[in-house]
Amino acid sequence: MTINVEHFKKMFLEMKNGNVALDSNDEMGSTRLGGDDADLANAERDRAMVLKLKQREAFFFRKIDEALTKIENGEFGQCEDCGGDIGEKRLLARPTASMCINCKEEHERNEGHLLYAKRSKTIGTELITNGETLEKAFKEVQKYAAV
Known part of the structure; x- marks a missing residue:
């Protein structure tokens, strides 16, 4: 299998550099102290949502960094579990995948998510x-x- 590593490297760098992170000062600091209970609950829900999105974004950027490190080490496209090829179709669908589809399915079965x-x-x-x-x-x- 031949994976176009340069394509994935370019894509990861574009994702990393083109993605504008949420500004914590703008989103998190916009809480109003006044209002009734419903307003305060909505403000708290909004803060929680922004925090959750920031955590997901940080996790995704860590996955991109891991993929870029694998590209540099010549390990991109190798399953972390079995060492086999992940497969280009899977990588095109999920570029940050670290396991082949068989190992990922087995992993999920063992976790009880399915x-x-x-x-x-x-x-x-x-x-x-x-x-x-x-x-x-x-x-x-x-x-x-x-x-």
């Missing part, structure tokens, strides 16, 4: 893996509902 790996907090069985498990969970719910 529906087929989630477990019921009240019953302790898998929610959906096949019809039998779903039927078993339904029977368990009915049993507890009858109590």
Whole structure:
């Protein structure tokens, strides 16, 4: 597989240099001290949203820096988990990807983020893996509902 590393390097530098960060003085300092409870709640929600966006932006810029470092070290496009190629289609879709699609899916299954790996907090069985498990969970719910 041949990845056009220069294309990705140029793209990362453009993303990093072309993206204007939120100015913390403008956004965070614009809180009004007056107003009713609803105004104060809205102002607090707005501050929380700006903070969340700033954190996401900082995380994204760290991912860009990591990708640029990998380009410089000749490691860009290699899966951090298995060492195989990530694949150009995946990199075009998600340029900061650090794992191939197979390793990423396995990682997510192990974290329980996908529906087929989630477990019921009240019953302790898998929610959906096949019809039998779903039927078993339904029977368990009915049993507890009858109590």
